[in-house]
Amino acid sequence: MGLFGFGRKRAKTQAEEDIKDQEDKSKELDKSKDAEESTEQSDLTSETDRDETAAEQDEAEQSGQGPWDSMDPEAPDTDEYLDIGALMLPFLQGSELRLKANSQTGDVLGATITxxxxxxxxxPFAAPKSLGLWDEVRADLLKANPSCKEVDGVFGKELTLPVKVKGKNLLTRVVGIDGPRWMLRGIFSGPAAKGGKEKDVLDGYLADLVVVRGDEPLAPRDLVPMHAPITPNQRRGEAEDSESKDDESAQIPGKPEGPFDSDQQTEVKTTLSRGPMFSEVR
Structure with missing residues (x-):
């Protein structure tokens, strides 16, 4: 009996120890689950934060991206740009400029950078003051060309449009940017229509471009006037010539005509010494 009774106590003690071990293991599992859930929540929070940060960065980059309006205080300095009227074109090493003109009137209808x-x-087209034009133009192109597709691109909604050139189908990429009373349409062809280095270069070129809308009243979809290129050196030369002509045409108020005698010369000298008049002939 004694042995039997001892055995029961021992069995009871062992059972209690097993229960305690089970409880300890259960607590450890609960802690482990809590830690995993906390880690997962932290990962989700971090991922959400990264997504929000990336979205904010994308929005910031897009808001600070051209093409620019000439009246925008953040527009790039155009002193070294090529002036063709409605567009101020940045310099691009290794590029060529071709202008499309009306054979009868000579009016410039577009510019192509190769x-x-x-x-x-x-x-560049004129647009309504209060509404953009690209949404409307894009819808018209999609309706008229069944093979045209709308995609998201660097400049917002873009179109991919296959065109037939010399019997071959070539892919083009059409972008539109709305500005204050203007819309600029750009058509990329060649490798720049798909991707790669040339696309990046020409995308950057378009983003640095400046549009000069001017004050001329134009109907929506009318081309904003362009002209033959004027280089930076030509603009500087014209400015210097204008200043020179202004200096030559400056007149002294009341200056006598013909040969001077001594009294007249004295009178002119006295006149030049009177404050504001001196600045007119300096």
Whole structure:
């Protein structure tokens, strides 16, 4: 009996120890689950934060991206840009500029920048003051061209449009940017229509471009007037010539005509010494 009774106590003690071990293991599992849930929540929070940060960065980059309006205080300095009227074109090493003109009137209808095997055709249009024009133009192109597709791109909603050139189907990429009373349409062809280095270069070129809308009243979709290129050196030369002509045409009020005698010369000298008049002939 004694042995039996001892055995029961021992069995009871062992059972209590097993229960305690089980409880300890259960607590450890609960702690482990809590830690995992906390880690997962932290990862989700971090991922959400990263997504929000990336979205904010994308929005910031897009808001500070051209093409620019000439009246925008943040627009790039155009002193070294090529002036073709409605557009101020940045310099791009290795590029060529071709202007499309009306054969009868000579009016410039568009400009094409060629860079390596790619090209970018530019056309600035007048737009309503309160509404953009690109949404409407894009809808018209989609309706008229069943093979045209709308995609998201660097400049917002873009179109991919296959065109037939010399019997071959070539892919083009059409972008539109709305500005104050203008819309600029750009048509990329060649490798720049798909991707790669040439696309990046011409995208950057378009983003640095400045549009000069002017005050001339124009109907929506009318081309904003362009002209033959004026280089930075030509602009500087014209400015210097204008200043020179202004200096030559400056007149002294009341200056006598013909040969001077001594009294007249004295009178002129006295007149030049009277404050404001001196600045007119300096």
């Amino acid at each position: 860079y390596k095997s790619s090209s970018l055709e530019l056309e």
